[in-house]
Amino acid sequence: EPAVLYVEVKPEGTGAPPSKAYATLGAAIAPHRFEPAVPRPADFDAFWESKLKALREIPVNPQLTPVDSSVPGVELSTVKLDSLGSHVQGYLAKPQREGKFPALVIYQYAGVYALQPETVTTRAAEGWLAFDVDSHDMAPNQSTGPPTNYQQVGNTDRETSYFLKMYLRDTRAIDYIATRPDWDGKTIVVMGTSMGGQQSLVTAGLNSDKVTALIVNEPAGADSNGNLHGRRAGYPNWDSKDPSVMQTALYFDTVNFATRIQAPSLVAVGFIDTIAPPAGIWTAVDQIPGPKEVVAMVESDHNNITPDKQEAFKERSEAALRTILEGGKFQPDESLTRPESARRQVQTDRWKVASETDPADLKVYREANAKLPPPAPGENRVVFLGDSITAGWTRYFSTLFPGKPYIGRGISSETTQQMLIRFRPDVIELHPKVVVILAGTNDIAGNTGRSTQKMIEDNIASMVDLAQVNGIRVVLVSVLPADDYWWQPGMEPAEKIVALNNWIKQYAAKRGIVYVDCHTPMSDAKHAMKKELSPDGVHPNAAGYAIMGPLVEAGVAQALQ
Numbered sequence: 001e002p003a004v005l006y007v008e009v010k011p012e013g014t015g016a017p018p019s020k021a022y023a024t025l026g027a028a029i030a031p032h033r034f035e036p037a038v039p040r041p042a043d044f045d046a047f048w049e050s051k052l053k054a055l056r057e058i059p060v061n062p063q064l065t066p067v068d069s070s071v072p073g074v075e076l077s078t079v080k081l082d083s084l085g086s087h088v089q090g091y092l093a094k095p096q097r098e099g100k101f102p103a104l105v106i107y108q109y110a111g112v113y114a115l116q117p118e119t120v121t122t123r124a125a126e127g128w129l130a131f132d133v134d135s136h137d138m139a140p141n142q143s144t145g146p147p148t149n150y151q152q153v154g155n156t157d158r159e160t161s162y163f164l165k166m167y168l169r170d171t172r173a174i175d176y177i178a179t180r181p182d183w184d185g186k187t188i189v190v191m192g193t194s195m196g197g198q199q200s201l202v203t204a205g206l207n208s209d210k211v212t213a214l215i216v217n218e219p220a221g222a223d224s225n226g227n228l229h230g231r232r233a234g235y236p237n238w239d240s241k242d243p244s245v246m247q248t249a250l251y252f253d254t255v256n257f258a259t260r261i262q263a264p265s266l267v268a269v270g271f272i273d274t275i276a277p278p279a280g281i282w283t284a285v286d287q288i289p290g291p292k293e294v295v296a297m298v299e300s301d302h303n304n305i306t307p308d309k310q311e312a313f314k315e316r317s318e319a320a321l322r323t324i325l326e327g328g329k330f331q332p333d334e335s336l337t338r339p340e341s342a343r344r345q346v347q348t349d350r351w352k353v354a355s356e357t358d359p360a361d362l363k364v365y366r367e368a369n370a371k372l373p374p375p376a377p378g379e380n381r382v383v384f385l386g387d388s389i390t391a392g393w394t395r396y397f398s399t400l401f402p403g404k405p406y407i408g409r410g411i412s413s414e415t416t417q418q419m420l421i422r423f424r425p426d427v428i429e430l431h432p433k434v435v436v437i438l439a440g441t442n443d444i445a446g447n448t449g450r451s452t453q454k455m456i457e458d459n460i461a462s463m464v465d466l467a468q469v470n471g472i473r474v475v476l477v478s479v480l481p482a483d484d485y486w487w488q489p490g491m492e493p494a495e496k497i498v499a500l501n502n503w504i505k506q507y508a509a510k511r512g513i514v515y516v517d518c519h520t521p522m523s524d525a526k527h528a529m530k531k532e533l534s535p536d537g538v539h540p541n542a543a544g545y546a547i548m549g550p551l552v553e554a555g556v557a558q559a560l561q
Contacts, residue, residue, distance in 0.1 A: 002033040004279040026271030034283040036542040037229035040256040055084045071121040083172040086137040086165045093124035101129040102187035103177045107199035115140040151236035156244040163252040170203045193217040205257030214265040223280030224249035232277045258287035259532040265292040268313035270300035289531035293332030381405045386438040388412035400549035415443045416459035438477040445485045473559040478519040483528035494527035516555040
């Protein structure tokens with residue numbers, strides 16, 4: 001399971017030790033496999049599309065006032081733009097020479113303060129069209145303004161949250177850049193640290209058709225509901241004890257915008273950061289379908305606390321910016337975010353151990369099965385049988401199926417052959433009313449050797465026979481779309497999955513059992529998993545499971561009739 005560990009080592013005693021008397025350690029375990037603590041709201045996209053539509057009905061109405069840049073060859077202006085219910089303000093700098101320039105839009109960290117012109121003039125001197133956007137509706141040289149606790153303003157309702165207008169101002173800045181005749185017409189990089197990173201992630205998600213690169217350092221605003229699910233949430237520190245705050249936070253959580261990001265992304269993570277905890281950042285990164293790179297700063301707290309531990313991000317971000325400025329393409333190093341080769345080795349090692357010690361995985365749920373009480377009178381117990389897709393699904397049972405007596409019995413990498421062997425201990429002996437079977441993709445991948453479709457069909461049919469002879473009703477779920485397997489590349493599974501699903505559907509109709517089609521709503525035109533629904537093209541993320549949940553729930557209800 002993915003995790004980030006935070007450990008403080010202190011000397012014994014009751015007094016507070018001096019700062020040099022203890023050590024702080026951070027470690028990440030399988031961080032590329034984090035999923036959101038809570039699924040994205042079903043109307044998330046519709047909500048934001050309506051806000052963007054309203055925003056774009058308002059003219060940008062740019063008002064620029066030239067000011068002295070103090071940098072030869074650089075023009076500097078204050079900027080004020082009309083937005084939805086507020087104004088965008090900031091500094092814009094550009095090379096004084098004629099030409100068209102790539103754009104760099106910078107968003108600011110938390111607080112209320114005056115902006116520094118040097119933030120953009122130094123970038124303009126390099127050749128950027130640079131825009132430093134204030135986080136508030138304030139003139140860039142204004143040092144006081146909104147309340148210091150602005151992050152709590154209106155946070156019980158998505159229509160009144162302070163972050164609603166902030167995020168829309170951030171997008172309005174992109175709208176404006178796209179209208180400028182001195183923009184090169186193709187390059188918009190968004191960049192920021194802490195709350196500026198939060199705004200950058202959101203902007204890249206809301207403007208995936210315009211933003212061409214994302215560079216953020218220890219971004220805030222991720223995994224807002226994490227405190228309720230065993231993970232530490234950080235800034236903006238929304239109150240996890242207030243359900244209305246937690247529900248509202250989902251509409252402003254960077255994790256829920258990340259699925260929309262297509263731009264190459266560079267994200268720095270501080271392993272001992274308690275302001276923007278690394279688990280939340282990893283969760284957001286894992287949802288980004290586009291190419292992405294993580295800069296792991298293992299000794300870094302938040303950027304303002306340990307600035308001397310930020311060199312890795314500074315070096316990598318400057319290298320990326322240089323590449324883009326020179327007309328090259330930023331290519332993220334995905335070794336930490338998609339470590340396929342390492343994952344293949346782990347998977348191979350697991351199969352080797354399992355084949356030698358427990359080839360049918362009969363021991364995996366033995367203890368849990370023994371502790372499970374018999375169904376209560378009238379209980380509609382349901383067992384979900386499957387592979388890692390089902391195993392991952394169980395993490396969302398409490399939110400997708402609240403209060404339902406649903407039991408997950410998924411095991412990573414399993415084929416239908418192995419599921420058939422453990423069908424008695426993991427299904428029949430649990431006495432469910434219904435079994436939900438989602439199986440077959442690992443057979444196509446060849447996890448236990450080459451399998452023909454007929455072999456898969458026979459195994460599924462045998463499980464159905466066993467269920468029905470024991471009075472258990474069956475729901476067969478389609479195999480999910482995939483156009484490649486990262487652990488077995490080159491298998492070309494897309495059309496094989498379609499063919500198997502056609503058989504499953506026909507077989508279910510023939511046997512009078514329920515068939516649930518999750519393939520169609522999750523598939524793109526090429527029968528691959530939609531990018532926004534999976535971190536690796538095979539396993540669903542929270543958004544994917546949110547699609548599957550209601551479909552299977554309806555199938556279970558039909559089976560129980």
